[in-house]
Amino acid sequence: MGPSVDTKNRRLSHDLPTPDSESPLRSRKPYKLSTLCATVENPDQKDQYGSSSVPIYQTATFKGVGGEYDYTRSGNPTRSHLEHHIAKISSASHAFAVSSGMAALDVILRMLKPGDEVIAGDDLYGGTNRLLAYVRNHGGVTVHHVDTTDPTSIIPCINPTKTAMVLLESPTNPLLKIADLALISKEVKERAPAAVVVVDNTMMSPYLQRPLEHGADIVYDSATKYLSGHHDLMAGVITCNRDELAKQIAFTINAAGNALTPFDSFLLLRGVKTLAVRLDRQQATSSLVATYLHSLGFKVNYPGLPDHPSREVHQRISDGNGAVLSFETGSKEISEKIVGGTRLWGISVSFGCVNSLISMPCVMSHASIDPATRAARGLPEDLIRLCVGIEDSADLLDDLEQALIDAGAITYNSQLNRYVRVQPDEILLEKAVEKLAIGSIKTRQEWFVSAPGKVILFGEHAVVHGVTAIAASVDLRCYGLLTPREDGKMSVHFNDISNFYKEWDIDTLPWKNVAPLSKDKNHPPELDQPLIERLLEGPLKHLESTRESTSSLVLIYLYMKLSKPGYRPGFNFTARATLPVGAGLGSSASFSTCAATALLLLQARINVPDLPPPSSDGHIHISHEGRRAIPPKTAEEINRWAFIAEKILQGNPSGVDNSVSVFGGALAYVKEGFGKKSGIEAIQGFKSLRFLLTNSKIPRSTKQLVAGVGQKKINEPELVQSLLNAIQVISDEARRVLADPELSRETLLTALAALIRENHSHLVSLGVSHPALEAIREKTASPPYNLSTKLTGAGGGGCAVTLVPDDFTTDVMQDLLAELSANNFDPYLTAVGGSGLGILSPHDKHRVKRAERAVPGQVTPPKSPREQSVEVYDDTLRPSFETMTISELSEWAQELGRWLYV
Ligand SMILES: Nc1ncnc2c1ncn2[C@@H]1O[C@H](COP(=O)(O)OP(=O)(O)O)[C@@H](O)[C@H]1O
Ligand SMILES: C[C@@](O)(CCOP(=O)(O)O)CC(=O)O
Structure with missing residues (x-):
């Protein structure tokens, strides 16, 4: 039937x-x-x-x-x-x-x-x-x-x-x-x-x-x-x-x-028996609420209001205006506060209940429609929907009013003796000031950041498995410039990766697949694999190389995870490094640090402090030994996000590279999760040491090499464990000799040289050397040089690091450099232990006016600044940054103004 x-x-x-x-x-x-x-x-x-x-x-x-x-x-x-x-x-x-x-x-x-x-x-x-x-x-x-x-x-x-x-x-x-x-x-x-x-x-x-x-x-x-x-x-x-x-x-x-x-x-x-009586009451209150919000100046959608465009049609086909209405506040953030601030109005999807409800359709009932479609259909992201119940109308109005006040949507006007709406531009202004927490920074600020690469002296690979690594920053850096865009797009430009450029419409990114992390929340230890897969199959599909897609992935992934509801600023991020990419000097970590810092600044998750203006004649001497002005808490937050970026690039990194890149100097690093006390400890005494870095120019993938050692550990656990133990002893010994004030300089250098040789032999046993690295090691060890060399970083190619004794003469060094170059290797004489992450101060008073800046290559800036005619400060550093030669890059960057360091 x-x-x-x-x-x-x-x-x-x-x-x-x-x-x-x-x-x-x-x-x-x-x-x-x-x-x-x-x-x-x-x-x-x-x-x-x-x-x-x-x-x-x-x-x-x-x-x-x-x-x-x-x-x-x-x-x-x-x-x-x-x-x-x-x-x-x-x-x-x-x-x-x-x-x-x-x-x-x-x-x-x-x-x-x-x-x-x-x-x-x-x-x-x-x-x-x-x-x-x-x-x-x-x-x-x-x-x-x-x-x-x-x-x-x-x-x-x-x-x-x-x-x-x-x-x-x-x-x-x-x-x-x-x-x-x-x-x-x-x-x-x-x-x-x-x-x-x-x-x-x-x-x-x-x-x-x-x-x-x-x-x-x-x-x-x-x-x-x-x-x-x-x-x-x-x-x-x-x-x-x-x-x-x-x-x-x-x-x-x-x-x-x-x-x-x-x-x-x-x-x-x-x-159904009480349908009429409920709706009569609900409609009557809805009319009061709609009129109240309308009188405050909000855009209210309710067919009972005189200005509803289809009021007459509605009156013809219906017997009443219903009990649902919606209004716009002009700010998604304000709307969220209002919705979260009411007590009687329950936050809930659905409607029609005897209890009053409040919601934001774009994040609740209509979240299943993607943001681009919502926008195309004219659904404002700040829209609040009210579903009026049968409670006492005065109570409901009081509760709503209190939430509007608390959210800053209305304010008391003593002249009018009533509450009035805070206009959207006032809200925007307040938001901008609040967001930046610093007066002189423009709402849409260009951010220029830089972070050093690293050299691992002891403990690479072993550090992934819980052994202490000893590493120091090098004076080769990655630079990242984030420039605002106003066209709803984000773009990346990687000069060092085949000059790769690509842009995406921000609204077409898979926002449905991401749960942004609020400011007080850390990223969980594991990457959001479904989001990564979605990005690789969607916006990042068809890119020429995995390098392009993983570096782009870093920017998109971090941007999406860091985004705040309703705030999706467009931007371009350009990266350039004075470091060789993929050579074991931590280019990925310095890139990760720059990307994380720039995006944290863009999303106003971190702020830079305001400093007193320069006291001298206007020209500031800037060096990487510059002012330590980025507070430790900010640095830790950056390091956590740089580590997430590193995970994207490297798979299973230890975190030593990004820690050096952020904090600079020299440090002993133990990864979390091995039952030992994890952490970072600064090491003194490194700065006085000289190192030669030689790039074998053999390309390799850190990700694969780290994974290879992981596999070896599974296949030959005893062998690998004994090597790890031996490397731990080397790191401990290196720390001890470096910290020992009694030790003569000569004994220190001899001890370190022996530890370098020993560590290298263990890395060979781990299977991460390469004939080219062995050639470099043999050349530097041969007379008249007699130097100690080890591979550094992931190995498999990349760089070797050689300890240079104090008495090693310039002439002999020139010969060695020439010989290495003749063998098609790239040697760099580098200083270690310099500053970590730097942010170019955004404050105008810390910027050097363009006319006063030295032309790259010119050693002394002009004494009397030229007339400040048309242009005072650069609108954007991007054109210069992208065209500057690598050899001029770091000098040019330094000349821009005051850098704030960790
Ligand atoms: N300047 C840069 N611009 C864009 N991506 C970069 C840059 N430097 C490093 N990377 C990313 O990091 C990867 C190199 O990582 P890795 O193989 O570990 O080399 P390294 O030992 O130099 O850190 C590159 O393939 C690229 O994805
Ligand atoms: C091999 C390793 O110890 C260092 C990697 O250095 P690089 O990527 O080669 O610069 C891995 C790590 O610590 O994450």
Whole structure:
């Protein structure tokens, strides 16, 4: 037995017998809808005991053959009562109750066949949108989204034979746009007679709007909302007057088995009895709330307001304005504060409950629509939706007002003696000041940062497995320049990686896959692999090399993870290094440090302190030994994010490289998680040592080499463990000799040389050397040089480091350099232990005016600055930065102004 499809005795809504008229001259007038709602009466289904409330037939089956009911999936007396009642209040001859509003839509959409076309609104409920997208992607159905507030926009999409369904909502949720249901139904029927006009009437309920009366063919409601009214059940109802449609609907419900359960049918029936009284109260308060917000100057969407553009249409097709409204604050952040600040208004999705609710559609009910589509459909990110309940209206207004005050959306104006709205530009200004926490920095600031590479003296590879590494910064650096963009794009320019440049539309990044981390939260130890995969398959697909994609991935991943809701500033990030990339000198760590710092600054997660202006004649002497002005807490935050970047580039890094890059100097580093006390400890005495770094120019991948050692440890655990133990002893010994004040310089150097040789032999045993590195080691060890050399960093190519004794003469060094170069190696004489991360001070007073700056290559800047004519400060450093030769880069950077160091 299927749900009741009574085609013979068409029962229309207002046919509940009305009382006999008092006078034979007066005709019987139909009952009002509120009476109908409250009166559950089905003359065909009288209760055997006369129970005044419909009983719950909590049974799956019914005994006997040929009875009215046999199986609850197909029909149940409690549900029949409900369906009869719903039909009565909806001007319908057929009603069906199913398990949710989406189930109702699903039943309706199953009428579609491949090739059919659907016309739907562009401001639909997110769930509707999702199901429509499914039907489009899997059912071969074409969906046109149009602005249904303008009936003429529908006409061009109507195809006389293909348009099978027109899906409307009025008012729409959450923008409260109105579709002229009557006019659209007429236009559609004239042009595509077979098309079915379907209306989602959830926002109104049958009490306020009955679209079947205006020519719609099928109406559905999420009965979870007003019909039930208490948020204690999920249900959907479908009503129609056309018998053949009713048959199809009944068939699908029976076949799919999503009819409403007896208990929920009972609850819903109970809820419907109070529909009118609830909505009367909710509407009255909504009107007060809308008027209040409107009077404060907010843009309010509510069809009851005089300035609603479709007010007249709405009045014609409905009996009231409903109890949902929305308004814009001008700032997503402010909106979030308001939503989080109310007490009576509960934060919740859905609506229609007796309790008042507040939400931000873009982050809640409509989050399933991607941001770009939301923007295209004009859904403001700062929109707040209010669903008014039955609480006391004064209480509700008080609560809302307090939240508006606390959020800074309104302020008391003593002249007017009332609260007034804080204008959006004032909010923006406040936000900018708050964000930067420093007066003189422009809202959209260019940030120039730099970080050093490193040389590992002892303990590379072993450090990944918990051994102490000893490493120092080198005076070769990576520079990163972040320049704001105002076109909604982010771009990267990597001069050192085939001059790679690429840009992305920020809104098209997979924001749905990212849960940004709030300022007080750290990134978890593991990378967000699903996001990485999504990025590699999407925005980063088809890039020429993995170097390009992983370096880009660092920027996109960090940007997305660091983003704050509603703040997605466009930017370009250009990186250039005076370091060889991929040579074991920590180019990846210095790149990671620059990227993390620039993005943390862009997102205002960190601030730079304001310093007193330079005291001297205007020219500042800047060096990497410069002012230590970046507080340790900021440095730690940067180091945590640089480590995340390193994980992207390296897989399983120890963290020593980025720590050196951020903190500079020389340090002993132990990775977390090996039962030993992890941490970073500064080592003195390194700076006085001289090292020669020689790049073998053999390319290799740190990621693979680290993974290779990891595999060896699994295959030959005893051998590798003994090597790790031996390397730990070397690191401990190196620290001891470096810290020993009693030791003569000569003994120190001899001890270090021996430790270098020993460490190298263990690295050879770990399998990470290379014939080219061995050639460098042999050359430097041979007479007359007699020097000690080891590979440094991941090995497999890359660089070797050679300790240079104090008595090693310049001439001999020249010979060695010449010999190494002749063998096609690149030797660098470098100083170690210099400053870590630096940020060029953003304050104008710390910048050297362009006219006063030395031309790169010129040793002394001009004594008397030229006239400051047109240009005082650079608008952007980008053109110079990108074209400067590598040999001039660091001098040029230093001349720009005051650098602040960790
Ligand atoms: N200046 C740079 N610009 C862009 N990416 C860089 C830069 N320097 C390093 N990288 C990234 O780091 C990777 C090099 O890492 P790695 O093999 O560990 O070399 P290194 O030993 O120099 O750190 C590069 O492939 C690239 O992805
Ligand atoms: C091999 C290793 O110890 C150092 C890597 O140095 P580089 O990437 O070769 O500069 C790995 C690490 O510590 O993360």
